[in-house]
Amino acid sequence: MSKPLNLLWLQSGGCGGCTLSLLNADYSHLFDTLAGFGIHLIWHPSLSEQSADEAKKIIDDCLNGSTQLDILCLEGAVLQGPYATGGYHRTTTGETMMNLVKRLAQVSRFTVAVGSCAAFGGITAGGCNPTDACGLQFDVDTLGGLLGNDYRAQSGLPVINIAGCPTHPNWVIETLAAISSGLLTESMLDAFQRPRLYADHLVHHGCTRNEYYEFKASAHKPSDLGCLMENLGCKGTQAHADCNIRLWNGEGSCTRGGYTCIACTDPGFEEPGHPFLETPKIAGIPIGLPADMPKAWFVALAALSKSATPKRVKENAQADHQVVAPTVKRVHRK
Amino acid sequence: MSTRRVIGPFNRVEGDLEVTIEIADGRVSAAYVNSPMYRGFEQILQGKHPMDALVYVPRICGICSVAQSAASAQALAQAMGLQAPENGRLAANLTLAAENLADHLSHFYLFFMPDFARETYQGRQWCVDAQARFKAVTGSAMADVLPARAKFMHVMGYLAGKWPHTLSLQPGGSSRPLEDAEKLRLAILLREFRVFLERTLFGDKLEVVAALDSEAALLGWMESRATKADFPRFLTMAYDLDLHKLGRATDRFMSVGAYPDSITSLFAPGVWDGGLKQLDISSISEDVSHSWMEGNSALPPARGHTLPQLNKAGAYSWCKAPRLGGRVLETGALARQIVAGHPLAHDLITRHGGSVTARVVARMLEIALVLPAMESWLCKIKPGEPFCFPVKPLEHASGVGLIEAARGSLGHWLDVREGKIHNYQIVAPTTWNFSPRDAAGNPGALEHALVGVLAEGEVPVAVQHVVRSFDPCMVCTVH
Numbered sequence: 023m024s025k026p027l028n029l030l031w032l033q034s035g036g037c038g039g040c041t042l043s044l045l046n047a048d049y050s051h052l053f054d055t056l057a058g059f060g061i062h063l064i065w066h067p068s069l070s071e072q073s074a075d076e077a078k079k080i081i082d083d084c085l086n087g088s089t090q091l092d093i094l095c096l097e098g099a100v101l102q103g104p105y106a107t108g109g110y111h112r113t114t115t116g117e118t119m120m121n122l123v124k125r126l127a128q129v130s131r132f133t134v135a136v137g138s139c140a141a142f143g144g145i146t147a148g149g150c151n152p153t154d155a156c157g158l159q160f161d162v163d164t165l166g167g168l169l170g171n172d173y174r175a176q177s178g179l180p181v182i183n184i185a186g187c188p189t190h191p192n193w194v195i196e197t198l199a200a201i202s203s204g205l206l207t208e209s210m211l212d213a214f215q216r217p218r219l220y221a222d223h224l225v226h227h228g229c230t231r232n233e234y235y236e237f238k239a240s241a242h243k244p245s246d247l248g249c250l251m252e253n254l255g256c257k258g259t260q261a262h263a264d265c266n267i268r269l270w271n272g273e274g275s276c277t278r279g280g281y282t283c284i285a286c287t288d289p290g291f292e293e294p295g296h297p298f299l300e301t302p303k304i305a306g307i308p309i310g311l312p313a314d315m316p317k318a319w320f321v322a323l324a325a326l327s328k329s330a331t332p333k334r335v336k337e338n339a340q341a342d343h344q345v346v347a348p349t350v351k352r353v354h355r356k
Numbered sequence: 357m358s359t360r361r362v363i364g365p366f367n368r369v370e371g372d373l374e375v376t377i378e379i380a381d382g383r384v385s386a387a388y389v390n391s392p393m394y395r396g397f398e399q400i401l402q403g404k405h406p407m408d409a410l411v412y413v414p415r416i417c418g419i420c421s422v423a424q425s426a427a428s429a430q431a432l433a434q435a436m437g438l439q440a441p442e443n444g445r446l447a448a449n450l451t452l453a454a455e456n457l458a459d460h461l462s463h464f465y466l467f468f469m470p471d472f473a474r475e476t477y478q479g480r481q482w483c484v485d486a487q488a489r490f491k492a493v494t495g496s497a498m499a500d501v502l503p504a505r506a507k508f509m510h511v512m513g514y515l516a517g518k519w520p521h522t523l524s525l526q527p528g529g530s531s532r533p534l535e536d537a538e539k540l541r542l543a544i545l546l547r548e549f550r551v552f553l554e555r556t557l558f559g560d561k562l563e564v565v566a567a568l569d570s571e572a573a574l575l576g577w578m579e580s581r582a583t584k585a586d587f588p589r590f591l592t593m594a595y596d597l598d599l600h601k602l603g604r605a606t607d608r609f610m611s612v613g614a615y616p617d618s619i620t621s622l623f624a625p626g627v628w629d630g631g632l633k634q635l636d637i638s639s640i641s642e643d644v645s646h647s648w649m650e651g652n653s654a655l656p657p658a659r660g661h662t663l664p665q666l667n668k669a670g671a672y673s674w675c676k677a678p679r680l681g682g683r684v685l686e687t688g689a690l691a692r693q694i695v696a697g698h699p700l701a702h703d704l705i706t707r708h709g710g711s712v713t714a715r716v717v718a719r720m721l722e723i724a725l726v727l728p729a730m731e732s733w734l735c736k737i738k739p740g741e742p743f744c745f746p747v748k749p750l751e752h753a754s755g756v757g758l759i760e761a762a763r764g765s766l767g768h769w770l771d772v773r774e775g776k777i778h779n780y781q782i783v784a785p786t787t788w789n790f791s792p793r794d795a796a797g798n799p800g801a802l803e804h805a806l807v808g809v810l811a812e813g814e815v816p817v818a819v820q821h822v823v824r825s826f827d828p829c830m831v832c833t834v835h
Contacts (some may be wrong), residue, residue, distance in 0.1 A: 245530065
């Protein structure tokens, strides 16, 4: 087997939730899975034994080249404030995390933003963005960020943005597997540099509320079974992710949990411009249309399907349990 | 002559931590705890639609995410004058309990136990076994605990859609109604987790562990277990190293009470200060004299504000210093069990005061106490009856949410004006435990607990045991 790839994981302006999500991986055992793909975790702030000086040495060895840094993962946003000093997150040496990440990104073969904070700024950049948070190579949806438009890791690839809040464990594991197998190319990243292995799907794909969606039979309050798009702010028909095809924690997804998709894999999801749990409308028609759907057709089809809604679908949509079961039809042998 | 050493990055805690110790005669003479990162959630929340808090606050923390959701939902419910239906309350208890138990498990295996596998313990009778079992990343326990934990978190797949960062916990209850078939599947998941705990962690029935009522009973039980399961393994090492005499803080404990039912709660609220007292929330204030925060006076959270001031003289942390009636409190599983009156927790602190061992034992006790409670809550859920009531619009209102997270008491103070969030203040468990000094110069609970600890070597292992015994969550602290 070829030489293992050294992976260094750092955290900055974030919640640590992408690491915790990674521990939910249903593959038999996370560390074995990584090792199986030839990935050697040289240091992770939550998981490694080494603390303080021992940890500093590992990082220094990456910087001075005595350890080859193959994969640099950053979880959490880059905190540029206050006044572009990076002072909202200092390491023990006094150096800012912003600067340390910048230096490590110059020597890494692959640079990976784990989660929407590291990719775009994410929730940390919400509201008045008090810490001037940005992503590694994006500031919300604009190319640039900490490392700049032209940044390329030693492999020639730009930053790989495994966006999501949090990320799905398998998005991380499969991206790392693709890197270690030499399969990850720039064409496998979308316009926001997200791995297309999950970003080429919509959350709508596989949504269990699809029958309600078809008939525009809508939920009015949390726990209703109906479609969440018309009233409760759901962006599943526009959000790029495979959450309803590849489930979360074995059995779940946001829409299956009874709540709206907030498009957490998208840059800028943290500031939708309307309350998250309400659908903005003009003349009763939701502003955010399903991806690739012409507006006139959407309006016409919605009106038609609403008028054709079966009683069962209509009544169940506004209940928290099935009040009308599907009719049982006797099928005669032919 | 004292020397000063800065220990950081202090890893295997959730988030960023740095501890400065002054050493005299080989022991810590003073400690200063620094949370070296600021994120500003309280600023981000200002001006938002009140319900949007449910999106932002879970993202304060990837490990106490549901606790943050629950506190926010409770603050909103109080502001709306809303009470969840029975099913919603049971589902919220189950969701929070699943997070808290998973956190206790992660702390034990991933954050705390790897320190026993350090080279410094070469020569101890248990060293070879500890290295094989608990070494970070490579120890044999990983192959047991990671799949068991991931499987247990399927409970979240049903109840919360995903973990972390759910929106299922609402002011009016839970957005996730359960069907009969799903109740059965959840019961199977809880059963599987019980088997793992009884086989691998305890080597005994949960009910036997929960019923241990004194240190003598604990030690007797430990000896009867040999070393086959991991909790008895811990006890053997902890007593060999005298960890029951290490890491005493102020011995004042607080709990806001956990897992309410319609009349009371599974673990009662209160304060322990040599005796049990009522908890008076109105006497909480946050001091910022040693925090990089604007202002100098201590304010109650309902009137608190959060404005960073990086170069403030005398400041050394982004963490504020919450105090109850001006006093330093410890919070967490040990505090919860002392306030709730568990005899084993009481016997441990009566004999030795709070300690590294007592904090870990209390977490293990809670696992043994809470899983059976989860089994009974699940039985009480009635599919077909309501899980959630609709929310009411808010114009001018305020509300407080108080929740016991895995790491202790979490409070959210919400103030809504003209339909928007005017002020939102969060006091997290580790803000209590890892607070810096206050205006009177009183050190925080960890700063207190570190004094007198042996400080040998570059990164003294005793210091590491004490710090990690609190199970700190720094990302919550520096929200």
